[in-house]
Amino acid sequence: MSEAQRHRVVPGAPLRRSGLRFLKRRRTVLARLAGWSLVESGQTFLFGFALAHALDDGFLRGSPVVGAAWLAAAAVCVGAGAYGTARVYGAVADLVEPLRDTLVRKVVTRGLYAPDGAAVSRLTHQVEIARDTFAGLVLVSRSFVFVTAGALVGLCSLAPVLLLLVVPPLVLGLALFAGALRPMARRQETFLAADEAIATETGTAVGGLRDITAAGAERTVAAAAGERFDAELRASRALARWSVSRVLALGISGRLPIVLLLLAAPWLLGRGVTPGALVGALAYLTQSLLPALQSLMHGLGTAGTRLGVVLRRLTAEPATGAAGAGSHRTPRDGYAVELTGVTFAYGPHADPVLRGLDLTVPAGGHLAVVGPSGIGKSTLAALVAGMLEPGSGEVRRPATADRVLVPQEAYVFSGTVRENLAYLCPGGRVPDADLLAAAAEIGAGALLARLGGPDATLAPAELSAGERQLLALVRAYLARAPLIVLDEATCHLDPEAEARAERAFAARPGGTLIVVAHRISSALRADRVLVMDGTHVRTGRHGELLRRSALYRELTGGWAHAEPPAAAPLQPALAARDADGVDAVAGTRLAGDGGHVVAHGPGRQMQDAGDLGDRGALGGQ
Numbered sequence: 001m002s003e004a005q006r007h008r009v010v011p012g013a014p015l016r017r018s019g020l021r022f023l024k025r026r027r028t029v030l031a032r033l034a035g036w037s038l039v040e041s042g043q044t045f046l047f048g049f050a051l052a053h054a055l056d057d058g059f060l061r062g063s064p065v066v067g068a069a070w071l072a073a074a075a076v077c078v079g080a081g082a083y084g085t086a087r088v089y090g091a092v093a094d095l096v097e098p099l100r101d102t103l104v105r106k107v108v109t110r111g112l113y114a115p116d117g118a119a120v121s122r123l124t125h126q127v128e129i130a131r132d133t134f135a136g137l138v139l140v141s142r143s144f145v146f147v148t149a150g151a152l153v154g155l156c157s158l159a160p161v162l163l164l165l166v167v168p169p170l171v172l173g174l175a176l177f178a179g180a181l182r183p184m185a186r187r188q189e190t191f192l193a194a195d196e197a198i199a200t201e202t203g204t205a206v207g208g209l210r211d212i213t214a215a216g217a218e219r220t221v222a223a224a225a226g227e228r229f230d231a232e233l234r235a236s237r238a239l240a241r242w243s244v245s246r247v248l249a250l251g252i253s254g255r256l257p258i259v260l261l262l263l264a265a266p267w268l269l270g271r272g273v274t275p276g277a278l279v280g281a282l283a284y285l286t287q288s289l290l291p292a293l294q295s296l297m298h299g300l301g302t303a304g305t306r307l308g309v310v311l312r313r314l315t316a317e318p319a320t321g322a323a324g325a326g327s328h329r330t331p332r333d334g335y336a337v338e339l340t341g342v343t344f345a346y347g348p349h350a351d352p353v354l355r356g357l358d359l360t361v362p363a364g365g366h367l368a369v370v371g372p373s374g375i376g377k378s379t380l381a382a383l384v385a386g387m388l389e390p391g392s393g394e395v396r397r398p399a400t401a402d403r404v405l406v407p408q409e410a411y412v413f414s415g416t417v418r419e420n421l422a423y424l425c426p427g428g429r430v431p432d433a434d435l436l437a438a439a440a441e442i443g444a445g446a447l448l449a450r451l452g453g454p455d456a457t458l459a460p461a462e463l464s465a466g467e468r469q470l471l472a473l474v475r476a477y478l479a480r481a482p483l484i485v486l487d488e489a490t491c492h493l494d495p496e497a498e499a500r501a502e503r504a505f506a507a508r509p510g511g512t513l514i515v516v517a518h519r520i521s522s523a524l525r526a527d528r529v530l531v532m533d534g535t536h537v538r539t540g541r542h543g544e545l546l547r548r549s550a551l552y553r554e555l556t557g558g559w560a561h562a563e564p565p566a567a568a569p570l571q572p573a574l575a576a577r578d579a580d581g582v583d584a585v586a587g588t589r590l591a592g593d594g595g596h597v598v599a600h601g602p603g604r605q606m607q608d609a610g611d612l613g614d615r616g617a618l619g620g621q
């Protein structure tokens with residue numbers, strides 16, 4: 001599936017709007033860029049002007065010293081222009097780097113909600129393409145504007161009549177180019193999509209060569225690949241046809257004025273235009289205007305289209321119906337998450353991490369997931385949050401906007417505290433009062449004050465891992481998503497801070513909380529605990545599990561009573577197995593459900609419990 005198919009392509013208008021917003025917010029940088037460009041373009045103006053005066057006032061009048069002085073003045077201006085160019089690059093960097101940050105943020109966010117194999121590639125490759133292309137476009141279009149202005153002012157100062165020969169073809173050629181830009185962009189986009197389709201098709205074929213040969217499918221695969229190549233050929237021909245218009249536009253706007261100037265030279269000389277002015281005008285046209293037009297038309301025609309395509313893809317929403325967000329059924333009324341017969345393995349030949357797992361979490365529930373290291377807790381969290389899709393079975397989860405996963409590694413980016421915290425809020429905005437209240441609830445009030453409040457700028461590298469986690473927790477809290485999944489998201493906090501944050505999430509009215517526990521105290525706070533041990537899953541209340549699950553007793557440090565040390569970190573991998581009432585079959589099974597969560601193995605009828613409390617295992621055991 002190509003990128004274009006995998007993601008809903010955003011029409012051009014929203015992209016343009018966000019582009020304009022991006023530029024509006026950077027008015028100061030743009031002003032600086034314009035200022036240095038003006039310095040740089042001074043040399044354009046002086047180049048033809050000084051040449052004309054060097055001839056008319058100097059060399060043609062037999063005063064070589066005057067002529068040389070004019071040329072020297074032009075040379076000084078070249079030095080000033082070079083200084084301006086150097087500063088221009090600095091300003092361009094200030095414009096381009098924030099774009100890169102914005103795109104990385106978008107891609108990372110989308111990667112969290114709808115990851116696919118190309119997410120990393122988009123991040124590293126396409127963001128770099130976007131940044132470089134954007135920088136190139138800024139340089140080229142800015143240079144065109146200032147060089148053209150410099151040349152036209154120069155022509156006017158030499159003899160206003162010269163503009164009659166230059167401006168009409170220039171405008172006509174630019175209009176032709178502007179008209180062809182959109183159809184050309186569409187052809188370019190089709191070409192890129194066809195190119196990608198070839199890469200995908202051949203990549204798949206190469207990866208499955210053995211299977212193709214074994215199945216005798218060589219002809220079929222070759223025919224499919226052939227179709228892709230034909231499609232690319234058609235796309236490249238269409239693109240080539242439209243590229244002719246670019247050559248035509250360049251000819252009219254850049255080369256026709258030179259021809260007109262030469263043809264009209266006798267007439268111009270007869271109307272008082274000096275030979276020096278003619279030479280100066282020729283210099284403007286050949287040395288400034290034509291190269292600037294060439295760069296502009298090449299830059300906008302190719303790089304501009306490329307930038308448009310890359311930006312649309314980077315900012316596109318995942319397509320409904322594709323793998324990832326959007327293609328799922330939401331849970332039935334009263335439930336936050338429902339897993340039915342879920343099997344998941346990392347790769348086609350790997351052993352499943354989860355096999356036939358059934359699990360329901362009611363809306364408003366608070367579930368803690370415990371188990372030895374590497375048993376599949378994070379995998380379960382990722383399946384619940386929609387970061388992974390099951391190999392078989394079904395996960396019913398809330399829509400993308402209604403669920404938030406907070407991973408162990410907290411993501412904090414350069415920007416203000418407010419930008420970081422409001423990041424998951426609609427429009428990236430939240431009233432300060434809400435922001436401060438959320439921070440206080442989570443226990444990040446002191447941190448916020450120490451950082452300097454919502455407007456302070458964050459330097460992520462200077463924050464400790466715990467501070468980053470606190471910020472990520474506040475961000476998740478502010479998102480007001482009904483389902484929050486904390487995957488060891490508090491592991492760098494001390495037990496008290498962890499307890500405060502978890503309680504804040506659990507106390508949200510109607511909010512569902514799933515916590516992959518780092519310390520056993522997280523299990524004590526939950527309504528229900530899910531114990532994973534690879535072959536079995538047990539759920540129940542803490543006290544009940546202490547009685548019924550040897551593994552749980554091991555994990556809680558061997559405490560047989562209902563109150564183990566609250567802050568004890570969970571023990572690492574254990575070989576313990578539940579001894580009571582467990583199937584020998586490798587598969588998850590219901591054991592000791594207490595009501596809010598149901599987990600059982602394949603072949604069992606799904607049972608959704610009311611609160612059975614200590615009445616023990618559900619029927620069917």
Ligand SMILES: Nc1ncnc2c1ncn2[C@@H]1O[C@H](COP(=O)(O)OP(=O)(O)OP(=O)(O)O)[C@@H](O)[C@H]1O
Nearest residue numbers: 346347353371372373374375376377378379380516
């Ligand atoms: N991206 C991956 N590719 C391949 N295998 C993976 C991947 N992520 C996890 N695994 C494997 O899947 C199994 C379950 O991993 P998971 O991270 O879900 O366990 P966990 O219980 O959360 O462990 P921990 O408590 O150490 O975080 C482990 O054997 C792990 O090595």
